[in-house]
Amino acid sequence: MTATIYDVAALAGVSIKSVSRVLNGGPNVSPALEAKVKAAVEQLDYRPSLSARTLAGASSYLIAAFVDAELTLEHWRSGRGNDYLSRLEYGALVECRRSGHHLLVELVDYGSPSLEAHLLSLLRSLRPDGVLLTPPNSDDPRVLDVLERHGTPFVRLGAEAHLDRGMRVFMDDRQAAVDMTNHLIAAGHRRIGFISGPESYAASRARREGFRTAMADQGLTVDPSLVVEGDFTFEAGRISGGRLLGLKDRPTAIFASNDDMALGVLNAVTAAGLGVPRDVAVAGFDDTPSSMLSTPPLTTIRQPVTEMAAAATRLLLPASRGQTGQAEQVEYALVERLSTAVAP
Amino acid sequence: MTATIYDVAALAGVSIKSVSRVLNGGPNVSPALEAKVKAAVEQLDYRPSLSARTLAGASSYLIAAFVDAELTLEHWRSGRGNDYLSRLEYGALVECRRSGHHLLVELVDYGSPSLEAHLLSLLRSLRPDGVLLTPPNSDDPRVLDVLERHGTPFVRLGAEAHLDRGMRVFMDDRQAAVDMTNHLIAAGHRRIGFISGPESYAASRARREGFRTAMADQGLTVDPSLVVEGDFTFEAGRISGGRLLGLKDRPTAIFASNDDMALGVLNAVTAAGLGVPRDVAVAGFDDTPSSMLSTPPLTTIRQPVTEMAAAATRLLLPASRGQTGQAEQVEYALVERLSTAVAP
DNA sequence: TCTCCGGTTGACAGCGCTGTCAAACAGGGA
DNA sequence: TCCCTGTTTGACAGCGCTGTCAACCGGAGA
Numbered sequence: 001m002t003a004t005i006y007d008v009a010a011l012a013g014v015s016i017k018s019v020s021r022v023l024n025g026g027p028n029v030s031p032a033l034e035a036k037v038k039a040a041v042e043q044l045d046y047r048p049s050l051s052a053r054t055l056a057g058a059s060s061y062l063i064a065a066f067v068d069a070e071l072t073l074e075h076w077r078s079g080r081g082n083d084y085l086s087r088l089e090y091g092a093l094v095e096c097r098r099s100g101h102h103l104l105v106e107l108v109d110y111g112s113p114s115l116e117a118h119l120l121s122l123l124r125s126l127r128p129d130g131v132l133l134t135p136p137n138s139d140d141p142r143v144l145d146v147l148e149r150h151g152t153p154f155v156r157l158g159a160e161a162h163l164d165r166g167m168r169v170f171m172d173d174r175q176a177a178v179d180m181t182n183h184l185i186a187a188g189h190r191r192i193g194f195i196s197g198p199e200s201y202a203a204s205r206a207r208r209e210g211f212r213t214a215m216a217d218q219g220l221t222v223d224p225s226l227v228v229e230g231d232f233t234f235e236a237g238r239i240s241g242g243r244l245l246g247l248k249d250r251p252t253a254i255f256a257s258n259d260d261m262a263l264g265v266l267n268a269v270t271a272a273g274l275g276v277p278r279d280v281a282v283a284g285f286d287d288t289p290s291s292m293l294s295t296p297p298l299t300t301i302r303q304p305v306t307e308m309a310a311a312a313t314r315l316l317l318p319a320s321r322g323q324t325g326q327a328e329q330v331e332y333a334l335v336e337r338l339s340t341a342v343a344p
Numbered sequence: 345m346t347a348t349i350y351d352v353a354a355l356a357g358v359s360i361k362s363v364s365r366v367l368n369g370g371p372n373v374s375p376a377l378e379a380k381v382k383a384a385v386e387q388l389d390y391r392p393s394l395s396a397r398t399l400a401g402a403s404s405y406l407i408a409a410f411v412d413a414e415l416t417l418e419h420w421r422s423g424r425g426n427d428y429l430s431r432l433e434y435g436a437l438v439e440c441r442r443s444g445h446h447l448l449v450e451l452v453d454y455g456s457p458s459l460e461a462h463l464l465s466l467l468r469s470l471r472p473d474g475v476l477l478t479p480p481n482s483d484d485p486r487v488l489d490v491l492e493r494h495g496t497p498f499v500r501l502g503a504e505a506h507l508d509r510g511m512r513v514f515m516d517d518r519q520a521a522v523d524m525t526n527h528l529i530a531a532g533h534r535r536i537g538f539i540s541g542p543e544s545y546a547a548s549r550a551r552r553e554g555f556r557t558a559m560a561d562q563g564l565t566v567d568p569s570l571v572v573e574g575d576f577t578f579e580a581g582r583i584s585g586g587r588l589l590g591l592k593d594r595p596t597a598i599f600a601s602n603d604d605m606a607l608g609v610l611n612a613v614t615a616a617g618l619g620v621p622r623d624v625a626v627a628g629f630d631d632t633p634s635s636m637l638s639t640p641p642l643t644t645i646r647q648p649v650t651e652m653a654a655a656a657t658r659l660l661l662p663a664s665r666g667q668t669g670q671a672e673q674v675e676y677a678l679v680e681r682l683s684t685a686v687a688p
Numbered sequence: 689t690c691t692c693c694g695g696t697t698g699a700c701a702g703c704g705c706t707g708t709c710a711a712a713c714a715g716g717g718a
Numbered sequence: 719t720c721c722c723t724g725t726t727t728g729a730c731a732g733c734g735c736t737g738t739c740a741a742c743c744g745g746a747g748a
Contacts (some may be wrong), residue, residue, distance in 0.1 A: 002468055004704055015728045020706060028726055030651050047468040051404065051702035055733045069441075072434055076650060081633045086430045090416055093451045097413075102470065117389075124346055124391040125384075127444065199444050209523060263637055269572045289425040290634040293578050293607055295614060301627060306408035350736055357699045372696050380703045396734035643729060 003044040012040035018227050023048060024271040039199050050102075052125060055252035059318055063129040065092060066119075068137055069107040078233060083288045084305055085134070088157070091309030092132060104128065110137050119146045130154060132309065132314025133166075136201045151322060155312035158340050168327040169312045173203045176301045176332045177210025177255075178217075180283050183334060184253045184301070185218050188341050189281060190192030193226045193244040194236060207257050207285060226251055230261050237264020238271075245272045245280070252280060253340070259284035259291040262298055266339070296338035304330050347388040357424045367392060389485075390527045394446075394533050397407075398471060401661055406444050408472040410463075412481055422577060427632045429478070432501070435653030436476060443661050446628060450473065460586055463490045466483050472658025476499060476653065480545045497665060499656035504546030512671040520676045521554025521599075522561075524627050527643070527678060529562050529596045531686050533625060537570045537595035539590040539605050541583060551629060563577040570595055574605050581608020589616045589624070595633045596624060597684070603628035603635040607644055611684070618625035625684040640682035648674050 009016040014033060023028050023038040040046070049152045054060040075082040096103045106122060118216060118269065123131075123146070129300070131154040137143060138156035147154045154166045158173075184192055194211045197204030208227070215222050225247060230236030237256055241264055244251055254260035262284030269276050274283050276296055284291055287302035308330050315322035354358040358380060366381040367372050385506040411429060419426040433449070440447045449617035450466055451460065452499055467475075467490070475498040481487060482500035488509045490500045498510045500618070502517075528536050538555045538645070541548030559566050569591060574580030581600055585608055588595055606628030613620050620626050628635055631646035652674050658667035 006704080016705080017707090017728060019731095021727085024706085028724095030726065033727080045464070047465045048471045049399070049471070049704055051395040051398035051471070052733090053706075055393070055399050055735085056705040056707080058706085060395065067437070076431065076434060081427045082430055087420065089433075089449065091419060093411070093449060097451050102617045103449050105433065105437060105449055107441050120389070121391045125394045127393070127395070162744090180644060181725085253650055267637070267639065290637065293611070294636065295611065295639060296698090350734080360735080361698060362696090363739090365697085372694090377697080395736055396703090399701085399705085400734075400736040402736085491731075547717065645698095660728085 002170040003046040005046070006044055006045055007105070008037065008040045008046045010330065011044060017259045020149060034082075041135055052065070057198075058233065059129055060127045062104050062126060062128040063092065063101050063130050063132065063313060063316055064104045064122070064126060065089065065095055065105050065132040066106055066108045066134070067108045067142075068134070070111055072084060078235075084286070087305035088309040090243070091306035091311075093311045094306075095313035095317070099319060101129065101313075101317065108137075110140060110143075113299065116142055116146050119143065120140045120150065123147070123150045123152050128152060129318060130313075133157060133159070135159070135203060136198075138168075153316055153324075155315050155322075157308055157312055158203055160206070163327070164325045165320045166324060167312075167315045169308045169315070169330065169341070170327065171308070171330050171332045172302060173206035174210040174213070176285070176303075177207040178214040178336070179334050180255060180285070180301060181211050181214035182218070183336070184255060184281060184283060184340065185214070187253070187281060187340060189251075189253040190220060191223065191226065191249065191251045192220075193228075194222075195228055195230045195240045195244075195254065195256040196303055197232050201204070201232075204257055211255060229258070230264075231312040232258050232260055234264040236266070237261030238268045238318045239264070241265030241268030242272065245269065245274065250280075253283070254280060257281045259286045259288040259298060259300055262300070262339075263290060266294055266296075266298070276339050278339050282292070283340055287335055292337070294339075296341075299337045299340040302333045302334050302335050305334065315335075347390040347619065349392065351367055351380065351388055352384045354389045355388060356380040356470065356585060376604045386600075387485075395627070403473055405468060405472050406448050406472040407436065407440055407445050407448050407476065407657060407660055408448055408466065408470060409433065409476040410478070410481065410487075411453045413453045413480070414455055416451070417537035428574045428630075431649035432476070432478060432653040435645055435650035435655075436657045438650075439654045439661070442505070443663060445473065445657075451627060452481075454484060454487075460486055460490050461486065464494065467491070467494045467496050472496060473662060474657075476503060476656055476660070477503070479503070479547060480542075482512075483546060495670075496659055499659050499666075500642060501652055501656055504550070507671070508669045510668060511656075511659045511666045513652045513659070513674065514671065515647060515652070515674050515676045518554040518557070519552035520629070520678070521551040522558040523678050525555050525558035526562070526627070526646060528599060528625060529558070529564070530626060531597070531625060533591065533595075533597035534564060535556055535567065535570065535595040535597075536564075537572075537598040538566075539574045539584045539598065539600040539609070541574065541576050541601040541605075543573075545576075550599055555599060561562075565677070574601070574608075576602050576604055578608040578611070580605045581605030583608070584635045585609030585612030587614065589613065589618065592669075594624075597627070598624060599627045601629055603630045603632040606683075607634060607638055610638055610640075610642070620683050621685050627684055631679055636681070638683075640685075641683040643681045644679050646677040646679050648676065 005016045133156045135158040138159040139161040196208040228240045282297045284300040287300045291298035372591035476498045479502040482503040483505040540552040572584045628642045628644040631644045
């Protein structure tokens with residue numbers, strides 16, 4: 001039916017091993033052989049079977065991305081999308097295509113007691129060439145343990161703890177928060193409210209840390225009542241924002257740890273009968289699509305998720321496999337839009 | 345190293361075939377055998393190798409989702425996310441996990457001249473059990489040809505043409521547009537602007553058709569200048585919306601074919617110094633996350649993309665494989681929010 | 689008692705590749 | 719001329735599983 005390597009070998013008048021060599025770019029192949037084989041491959045429209053290659057060889061040509069099932073469900077249930085994930089996926093996809101690999105997306109129940117068993121099961125039956133780990137699970141020691149024990153290379157995105165385990169791709173969340181805070185201070189703000197994300201995210205902690213540092217460096221004290229915690233949702237931003245605006249000495253600027261919360265703040269400001277940026281400046285973090293479309297558009301930090309994922313995937317590919325402990329830092333950018341504009 | 349079926353067979357004192365039978369739920373297995381095998385599997389923590397099963401058997405336990413590379417790139421470049429795609433993916437993932445299948449995401453260049461060769465290559469090397477096709481490519485005859493020729497089952501989401509090819513999961517876009525139009529008419533609107541999507545999308549055509557039908561059924565004439573075409577982007581909505589608002593006899597309501605464009609219209613209304621819904625009512629289509637978060641929140645049609653994808657995946661799974669030509673319709677819902685509220 | 693039959697289990701041959709190792713071959717130097 | 723070396727190619731044994739088909743077992747029926 002479908003042509004196999006035997007058909008190609010027969011047509012070209014060579015051994016199957018030679019066909020395999022040509023196809024995989026093996027060493028010591030004469031130009032004549034290569035031409036013959038390529039012609040036969042072309043003529044039969046032959047494509048090697050992934051499973052046969054995987055079974056016989058060392059590589060599976062598969063990259064697996066572990067996606068947090070509960071988190072994703074929650075994202076959809078609450079009506080916000082999972083922008084981070086799709087950007088990540090796109091970056092990984094592009095890189096996979098370039099190298100002839102394939103991207104397998106796997107839903108993982110990080111909350112399950114049988115997490116380890118499930119992961120091991122995945123690794124053994126799929127034998128992926130590498131695994132992509134996303135925050136906040138890229139710091140989960142149970143996952144790292146399984147991966148290391150099984151010997152599967154993995155890249156942790158935005159990881160903070162266990163810096164020597166696996167490979168990492170990250171951005172400087174702390175410095176980005178410093179920059180944003182300085183941006184607000186430069187615009188004349190002194191009382192700045194901060195809405196942090198959940199403690200479980202390394203990025204949350206780093207961003208709050210950056211905010212504190214920048215304030216301290218400028219000799220500004222941070223009123224404890226101006227720092228509140230949210231869970232990265234629009235609702236959290238709306239409520240926390242409302243709370244901050246309700247203070248008798250309300251902040252003139254609010255820096256939210258992500259865009260969803262910043263959008264909630266925008267909503268709260270409007271609801272309070274105030275204007276952005278006239279009465280209150282608002283800044284976000286992430287540069288999600290909707291941050292550009294809000295009224296007014298949001299000043300935020302662009303996190304190059306797609307590039308991070310592409311870099312991570314590259315680290316996993318056999319051709320340019322990185323070493324354990326290897327880390328790559330990507331650049332962020334402060335995107336200045338109207339929500340923090342200074343009145344002319 | 346890792347346990348194989350031979351290890352299990354040896355430990356249980358049975359043949360490898362018996363192990364295989366137990367694991368795959370084969371017929372005529374005695375309880376005693378089953379118990380022995382299961383114990384051995386447990387003890388060795390055995391997991392069958394996907395590639396070996398694929399190579400030897402008929403199923404690959406893989407479902408492939410074809411993602412339009414150019415479209416996705418464009419989505420990211422223009423800053424809007426691809427909400428549709430991630431919802432789809434989530435639905436497929438959940439269903440895959442339930443059945444022990446895996447989801448493979450493949451970037452496809454639908455614009456490439458070697459599209460057919462590329463697809464064939466994918467099908468042959470991966471041998472997926474089924475393929476998920478998304479609009480607007482679910483109507484592409486080149487794709488359908490390749491899939492049919494190769495004999496791979498596929499489900500077309502939101503497909504319109506070639507109704508007898510492959511399986512389909514769809515919603516009644518036309519009727520949904522009728523409902524929305526009636527909703528606007530019921531609110532007292534007579535001059536209703538309509539921003540349609542690109543002609544290449546079957547859904548675009550159906551929505552416009554629904555709008556026209558509803559208007560006609562209510563005995564309202566549609567002023568041709570009130571029907572414009574956009575490309576589903578925020579910008580298109582902003583520009584087309586601005587144009588409609590600039591007419592000397594401007595519409596009192598604008599129905600955009602998707603939420604991104606409706607958000608653009610919202611922006612245009614505000615820019616024109618008008619209010620929503622006070623001066624102009626705005627309706628969208630899709631129920632994307634941001635439609636809920638806009639100011640005011642958008643009245644829209646909820647398209648159950650996740651459920652559609654889940655249903656589609658179910659049709660592909662060997663256990664409940666559907667027949668060619670089989671189609672499943674899913675229900676939409678009109679979500680009424682403030683953007684079309686009638687003044688009290 | 690013997691045959692027949694359905695239920696149950698196992699032997700074995702692939703599936704389509706890659707890795708190992710040996711064979712064949714060509715060219716340089718003694 | 720022969721040997722040695724390095725290059726090029728091929729034979730063959732798996733990889734870990736499923737499908738096919740035959741063997742075996744026990745009880746029902748003749």
